[in-house]
Structure formats: structure tokens, C-alpha cells
Amino acid sequence: MLPPERQRLDKWLWAARFFKTRKLAGEAISGGKVHLNGRRTKPGKEVQPGSRLEIQKGPLRWEIEVSALSRQRLPAPKARLLYAEDEASRVRREALVGQLRAERAAEVARSPRRPNKRERRQIHRFKQKGAESTPRP
Numbered sequence: 001m002l003p004p005e006r007q008r009l010d011k012w013l014w015a016a017r018f019f020k021t022r023k024l025a026g027e028a029i030s031g032g033k034v035h036l037n038g039r040r041t042k043p044g045k046e047v048q049p050g051s052r053l054e055i056q057k058g059p060l061r062w063e064i065e066v067s068a069l070s071r072q073r074l075p076a077p078k079a080r081l082l083y084a085e086d087e088a089s090r091v092r093r094e095a096l097v098g099q100l101r102a103e104r105a106a107e108v109a110r111s112p113r114r115p116n117k118r119e120r121r122q123i124h125r126f127k128q129k130g131a132e133s134t135p136r137p
Contacts, residue, residue: 010043015070017079063089
């Protein structure tokens, strides 16, 4: 079976694993989060190899060129072969992901919460060691 020459944009985004369902892909396209060749488009618009896409999902943004089409959803490593991402886009996206991870880690460290059972035991052990080594008057 030969791969198709053209494919609906929502189906391609689903097959390339940018969205979990075709419905989510269609909503993103209709909402203006996906641009085909620099223009806002509709879910039924056909893409073909060589088409340029700009995809925005939350704070992340991809600028890609369609390399191949697929009739079915592929595993993630094979799905990455369906497109080629611009180097500047990849660098910008990876820097943003690193920044978001650092912010999330800092927020977890700052969040006031009660210690869990393991942390309470560590606190008690620490206090007991401190009390044993301190001379009493």
C-alpha cells in the first residue's frame, strides 16, 4: 500500500503525535494555533510533503516542514520521521522546556506542605543526634 500524496491536516497532526485525538487537532486548527504555509487554515485542508507548519501548544511552538504522510498513527520514534523541525525552532523550544522544568522544580521546593512520613522520620533522627551531642548544663 502506497502512502497518500495528500492528507487532511488534522489527520496528519494526529498521526505525527502532536495531538492525542483528531478532535483536539481540529480544535487547535480552528482556534488558530496551527498555521499552514504562514496562513490560518481549516482542519480539512490538505497537506503534502514540503508544506510548512507552525504549531503552538501552550507555551511551546514548533516550526516544521512535512517530510512524509502516514495513513495511521505511528510510534513516537517513527512519527518524528514525518517532519523536519527548523534548528532555531528546536533550540528555542528546548530552552523553554528547560526553563519550565527549572521553574517547576523551584516551585516544588518552595511550596509549603507538611512533611511526609519519611521526611518526619529524618527530622526526628536529626533532632535526636543533635540532642545527644549537645552537652547539658
